[in-house]
Amino acid sequence: MAQIYERVALIGLGLIAGSMAHAMKRHGLAAHVAGYARSEETRKAAAEIGFVDSVHATAIEAVKDADLIVLAVPVGAMGAVAEEIGPHLKPGATVTDVGSVKQAVIDAVGPHLPEGVHFVPSHPMAGTEHSGPYSGFATLFENRWWLLTPIEGTDEGAIARLRALYEGFGANVDTMEAGHHDLVLAVVSHTPHLIAYTMVGVADHLRRVSQSEVIKYSATGFRDFTRIAASDPTMWRDVFLTNKDATLDILGRFTEELFVLQRAIRMGDGDHLHEYFTRTRAIRRGIIEAGQDTDAPDFGRTRKG
Ligand code: NAP
Numbered sequence: 001m002a003q004i005y006e007r008v009a010l011i012g013l014g015l016i017a018g019s020m021a022h023a024m025k026r027h028g029l030a031a032h033v034a035g036y037a038r039s040e041e042t043r044k045a046a047a048e049i050g051f052v053d054s055v056h057a058t059a060i061e062a063v064k065d066a067d068l069i070v071l072a073v074p075v076g077a078m079g080a081v082a083e084e085i086g087p088h089l090k091p092g093a094t095v096t097d098v099g100s101v102k103q104a105v106i107d108a109v110g111p112h113l114p115e116g117v118h119f120v121p122s123h124p125m126a127g128t129e130h131s132g133p134y135s136g137f138a139t140l141f142e143n144r145w146w147l148l149t150p151i152e153g154t155d156e157g158a159i160a161r162l163r164a165l166y167e168g169f170g171a172n173v174d175t176m177e178a179g180h181h182d183l184v185l186a187v188v189s190h191t192p193h194l195i196a197y198t199m200v201g202v203a204d205h206l207r208r209v210s211q212s213e214v215i216k217y218s219a220t221g222f223r224d225f226t227r228i229a230a231s232d233p234t235m236w237r238d239v240f241l242t243n244k245d246a247t248l249d250i251l252g253r254f255t256e257e258l259f260v261l262q263r264a265i266r267m268g269d270g271d272h273l274h275e276y277f278t279r280t281r282a283i284r285r286g287i288i289e290a291g292q293d294t295d296a297p298d299f300g301r302t303r304k305g
Contacts, residue, residue: 001027004165009066011059011081013037013046016098016124017072018136021051023169026138036062037133045133060088068162071097071109076238079108086112094118094158100185100235102149102178104242110151118158121178123147123185124171131232142170143291149178186246190239191254194247196228197236224299 008030010017017035024030035052036059037043047055056062063069063085071078078097089095095113099105102121113119126144128135146166150159163173176184203214203222218226240247264272287293294300 001029001168003028003031004161004168005030005067007032007034007066008068008070009034009036009062010052010070010072011036011062011085012072013042013052013133014072015127015131015135015140017070018046018049018051018133019126019138019140020070020072020098020136020169022136022138023141024165025051027168029165029168030068034062034064034066042133049133051133051136059085063088063090063093065090067093068165069093069095071095071099071105074234074238075099075101075105075242076234078105079112082109082112086114089114089117091116092118094120094162096120096122096162098122098124100189100239101243102147102181106149106151106178118155119151120154120159120162121149121151122162122166123149123181124166125189126171129227129230129232131235139170141166144171146171146173147181148173148175149181150175151178182243183246183249186243186250190243190247191250193228193231193236194240194251195254196225199225200229219298 008024010021010033013021013035014037021033021035024033032054033052034054034056035043035046036056037046043055043057046052054062059081067090069085069089071081073081078099082095091114095109095117096119097105097109099121100123102123106119106121109121110119124141124144124146126141126146128140146169148159148163159175166173199222203209204211214222261273261276263269264276288295
């Protein structure tokens with residue numbers, strides 16, 4: 001595949017940046033990838049793994065002469081990073097971020113970027129419950145959505161080039177308005193994570209069922225909640241703090257529906273339950289037909305996995 005950027009700087013070297021670095025190397029999409037992480041431990045790990053061409057002790061050093069700068073830190077840390085690197089960016093460079101929330105990042109980062117630097121916010125809808133430099137892999141973005149939420153008036157060439165990079169990773173790229181992105185993500189990702197965290201919390205507090213029973217019999221559904229609830233606490237704290245309105249909106253609707261189902265159970269309204277579960281089953285079929293999940297029993301797990 002053709003090279004798209006001469007020099008890319010990754011700020012933060014965890015799951016997402018690491019996966020981008022692996023993918024850029026595999027597909028020859030950048031001539032040089034520079035990396036920065038705040039901890040010495042992560043910088044050492046990145047040098048040892050070798051997914052970047054140079055590791056830098058400061059973000060300012062890493063962004064020097066870079067054509068593309070990727071902010072791959074928790075959403076709550078994006079503003080401070082942008083403030084630090086802003087004055088050191090090359091004119092004509094593009095800055096993107098990979099944060100899970102978009103409007104808050106635009107508000108935090110935008111004011112720190114100088115004239116002549118293109119800001120194209122983005123969000124890869126791919127991830128795992130693992131984090132840190134060792135968790136990244138080149139195929140993470142293949143056949144997954146990567147959403148761009150460009151601000152009106154942004155240079156079309158800069159957007160097209162970033163799109164080409166993500167398509168080079170094997171991702172499907174779509175464009176969306178930032179506020180709408182945050183609402184969509186509250187439905188498909190943020191609120192489901194909160195529900196998973198809650199369910200695992202409930203099991204933890206329930207004293208009438210022992211911990212060992214919860215673990216032993218978890219394959220009946222609970223296990224899938226625990227996988228989601230194992231996601232990085234810092235990342236998810238920041239998601240809820242910065243996508244507050246949309247999450248509270250969806251959570252409000254969720255609790256209302258939950259009460260309706262609770263009442264149907266209490267009143268023995270089997271018709272209501274059956275009709276509700278028939279509708280949700282159709283949604284699952286739609287997800288499989290759209291190629292967003294596997295139809296294999298137990299999500300494709302082997303019996304032992
Ligand atoms: P990660 O594996 O935990 O890596 C985070 C990186 O950010 C690490 O290099 C860490 O540095 C650095 N960092 C953490 N706090 C920082 C701070 N206050 N200031 C400067 N650097 C800081 O996280 P990730 O999963 O790659 O997530 C990165 C971004 O991608 C987040 O904004 C997240 O919302 C978004 N995202 C994540 C997923 C997912 O499933 N994980 C999916 C899509 C988008 P040290 O290692 O030195 O501590």
